Amino acid sequence: MLVALYFIAGLVLLYYGADYLVKGGANIALKLKVSPLVIGLTLVAYGTSAPELVVSVDAALKGFGDVSMGNIVGSNICNIALILGLSAVISPLRVNPKLLKFDIWIMIISALILLVFYAISDGVNRWEAALLLLGNISYTVWSFYASRKEEKNEQQELSGANCGIWLSVFMVAGGLAALIGGAKLFVNSAVTMAEWCGVSEAVIGLTVVAVGTSLPELATSVVAAIKKEQDIAIGNVIGSNIFNILAILGVAPLISPIKTQGISNVDMILMLGVSILLYPMLKSGLKISRKEGILLLLIYIAYTVYLIVR
Numbered sequence: 001m002l003v004a005l006y007f008i009a010g011l012v013l014l015y016y017g018a019d020y021l022v023k024g025g026a027n028i029a030l031k032l033k034v035s036p037l038v039i040g041l042t043l044v045a046y047g048t049s050a051p052e053l054v055v056s057v058d059a060a061l062k063g064f065g066d067v068s069m070g071n072i073v074g075s076n077i078c079n080i081a082l083i084l085g086l087s088a089v090i091s092p093l094r095v096n097p098k099l100l101k102f103d104i105w106i107m108i109i110s111a112l113i114l115l116v117f118y119a120i121s122d123g124v125n126r127w128e129a130a131l132l133l134l135g136n137i138s139y140t141v142w143s144f145y146a147s148r149k150e151e152k153n154e155q156q157e158l159s160g161a162n163c164g165i166w167l168s169v170f171m172v173a174g175g176l177a178a179l180i181g182g183a184k185l186f187v188n189s190a191v192t193m194a195e196w197c198g199v200s201e202a203v204i205g206l207t208v209v210a211v212g213t214s215l216p217e218l219a220t221s222v223v224a225a226i227k228k229e230q231d232i233a234i235g236n237v238i239g240s241n242i243f244n245i246l247a248i249l250g251v252a253p254l255i256s257p258i259k260t261q262g263i264s265n266v267d268m269i270l271m272l273g274v275s276i277l278l279y280p281m282l283k284s285g286l287k288i289s290r291k292e293g294i295l296l297l298l299i300y301i302a303y304t305v306y307l308i309v310r
Contacts, residue, residue, distance in 0.1 A: 044235070070209065
């Protein structure tokens with residue numbers, strides 16, 4: 001009973017910690033005069049991916065490599081198949097053409113590089129992590145530079161992101177504190193429940209932990225879809241997937257190299273597959289239709305069933 005309470009408390013802290021982090025970070029970003037799309041791809045995406053960062057680093061430090069890697073792979077699958085699928089079912093998502101020229105290719109290439117590192121190292125070592133982290137820094141700097149240069153006239157206010165600068169800083173600091181505490185509760189209780197149920201660390205990382213830490217992305221994209229803020233809804237997912245691989249797997253293995261046993265080729269190939277599948281969906285009519293959203297949801301349901309029975 002106590003473990004279940006810790007699990008729920010961890011989820012609550014993760015969600016609200018990310019929520020405050022996003023609101024404060026988005027307000028700071030707006031003062032830097034960058035576009036809504038770039039805010040979605042970077043600040044909002046990175047903020048909502050903070051739970052994955054804390055969980056994966058904490059799991060790596062504890063020696064739970066399958067949870068750390070499974071959290072990233074599972075979250076990236078969840079972000080596209082579940083979150084974009086559900087968002088598109090609620091409201092077909094209009095696509096900003098700029099995503100097709102650069103950002104979606106960074107997401108696909110990042111997934112491919114991770115697949116290669118996994119094949120070579122059965123995980124991610126420190127040298128590979130350093131390369132990933134360098135890629136994330138380069139991508140972030142370029143995104144802000146390009147946005148300030150080309151999109152000065154496309155500023156929009158994000159809901160709830162109109163508070164003072166000091167309050168924004170306080171919200172970011174408080175959000176980070178909640179994320180750290182929530183991640184510790186979440187990982188510890190999830191691993192304990194996995195042991196009780198006889199479920200492997202990899203499956204827990206790919207499902208329970210992945211979905212749990214993707215709740216901020218889910219909430220952000222669904223609310224953005226409802227409010228017709230498609231740039232935020234899609235940018236949040238693509239940016240989160242880039243951040244998950246380049247930043248989180250660029251940081252966690254630097255602290256403690258990640259070795260995996262329970263992550264299969266199917267998991268890695270599906271992560272790359274849904275990333276590639278997203279391109280023709282985005283390019284076709286520059287939107288994700290409800291039918292395509294249903295297809296994505298069916299893929300996620302099928303994958304979850306596969307994980308349970310494999």
